[in-house]
Amino acid sequence: MPNGALEKIAEKLDGRQVITSGDLLEQRRQDWWNASNIRNLSTNPVPCPAGVVQPKTLEDVQNIVRIASEFKTPIVPYGLGSGVCGGIQTQGNEILLDMSKMNRVRQIDEANMLAWFDAGKRGIEAEQDVAQKGFTIGHWPQSIDLSSVGGWVATRASGQYSTAYGNIEDIVYAIEAVLPNGEVIVAGKSPRA
Numbered sequence: 001m002p003n004g005a006l007e008k009i010a011e012k013l014d015g016r017q018v019i020t021s022g023d024l025l026e027q028r029r030q031d032w033w034n035a036s037n038i039r040n041l042s043t044n045p046v047p048c049p050a051g052v053v054q055p056k057t058l059e060d061v062q063n064i065v066r067i068a069s070e071f072k073t074p075i076v077p078y079g080l081g082s083g084v085c086g087g088i089q090t091q092g093n094e095i096l097l098d099m100s101k102m103n104r105v106r107q108i109d110e111a112n113m114l115a116w117f118d119a120g121k122r123g124i125e126a127e128q129d130v131a132q133k134g135f136t137i138g139h140w141p142q143s144i145d146l147s148s149v150g151g152w153v154a155t156r157a158s159g160q161y162s163t164a165y166g167n168i169e170d171i172v173y174a175i176e177a178v179l180p181n182g183e184v185i186v187a188g189k190s191p192r193a
Contacts (some may be wrong), residue, residue, distance in 0.1 A: 005071035005146025006051040031083035047092035066182035079151030138165030
């Protein structure tokens, strides 16, 4: 374990949220970038991370970030791994922060036409949730079935309807984020009058 960070995280969270061996490390070490796949056929494949941590709550993320910072252990965020640009490539010494378990709809505010999602919420599921209320997110990347809401924001994604609704940065109203010291900030606007 890198400098004991994963061990301390396992003590702070449910130990089952910390994976240090098995297929998941292999599966999460990269996204779908072709250069990574070609590299894996060589004698120098993309290494697995030191461990995968799967937070379930904002508090989990804060604890993980604080501990990683304390141990000076790098973190690689991982949405659902649908990227094709090489944004996820581990080096072998980091914690991979797998957001797939943070997949809730926090709220759909029909009056203000706003919806709040956890970062790991699958895009098509988020769209289906707002569609039940008669709305659309207005963001439809080719990867909507495979990608996460947090991944869209992290990569400044665009989609087939971007000429009508804009890219994701035009659609997002506010972002809740955890800073490297574990502090939570909310950056954005207030609901419309």
